[in-house]
Amino acid sequence: MKYSAFILAMAALPAAANTEINGMVEAKCVIQTDTSGVYGNPTADKLSTANTDGGVIPIVRYDVAIADYYLAKITHPTEFSSSPALSDTVTWTGETSVFQTSDAGMSAYDTNKIVYGSTSEFDLTIAGSTWFKTTSTASYGFGKAFPGGNYTAIVVAECIAK
Amino acid sequence: MTPAYPDLKPSHVDGVSKVEMSLFNSRSDVKYYQIEVFDEEWVNIPFSTTYRIMKLDHKERKNFDVYIRNIDIDRAVYLCTTSKISKSKSTRPFVASKICSRLDGPQA
Secondary structure (H helix, E strand, O other): OHHHHHHHHHHHOOOOOOOOOOOOOOOOEEEEEEEOOEOEOOOOOEEEOOHHHOOEOOEEEEEEOOOOOEEEEEEOOOOOOEOOOOOOOEEEEEEEEEEEEOOHHHHHHHHHOEEEOOEEEEEEOOOEEEEEEEEEEEEEOOOOOOOOOOOEOOEEEEEEEO | OEOOOOOEEEOOOOOEEEEEEEEEOOOOOOOEEEEEEEOOOOOEOOOEEOOOEEEOOOOOEEEEEEEEEHHHHOOOOEEEEEEOOOOOHHHOOOEEEEEEEEOOOOOO
16 A cells, blocks of 8 residues: 555656756857848939938848957948949949947947948947948949949948957 | 857868868848958968858858968968859849958957
């Protein structure tokens, strides 16, 4: 009888086992395209990503896991990666700035950015996500119309370990 | 790409060091990444790896080894992966991404 009671008591005990889940947060940088850019064609000689020109401004998101490990360098286009044959020069302008942040302190990235040529450099001193927007405008010749066809240009987003 | 500051380890070949890296594709619009090694002035350094251009599906992770001659180790500074742009017009992205680890940095 005692033996049977012991067996029943053992069967009633809940089974428990500990399973560990291990993880490690290491310095890393992830770049994602949040919004793909599109050129609008407001006038015959102009292609522009500005919303007011019918374009879409490309937005790139940088995620850094640990603060102060990486520099973000974003370069707006200075040539087309593909286009119809062009017989005249294209004048390029563009700008990169912070669009959205996961931490209020990241708003200082804009004031501290270094611009050289077509590249804007941001020191990613805070862990988290930063969204950067890059405007791009291409003007053709002197009052010349861009030939019909598809135009593509590339924004280069770099994340360089410091 | 991780780690940010990879360790240089001896390889199975005399005079050649090995770097163990891992690449994760977070971009749904890109499937191919090119591996490159540069010096401080962004001049290419010779290296060897299994695939210089790797195919990675979205959210896929791949580990890869990069082999650098010991005579080039002191010059090698940046180990980078660059997204490759597809020729297909329908899927051509507007953004090219490049992520670089430092071979001369502090060990992570």
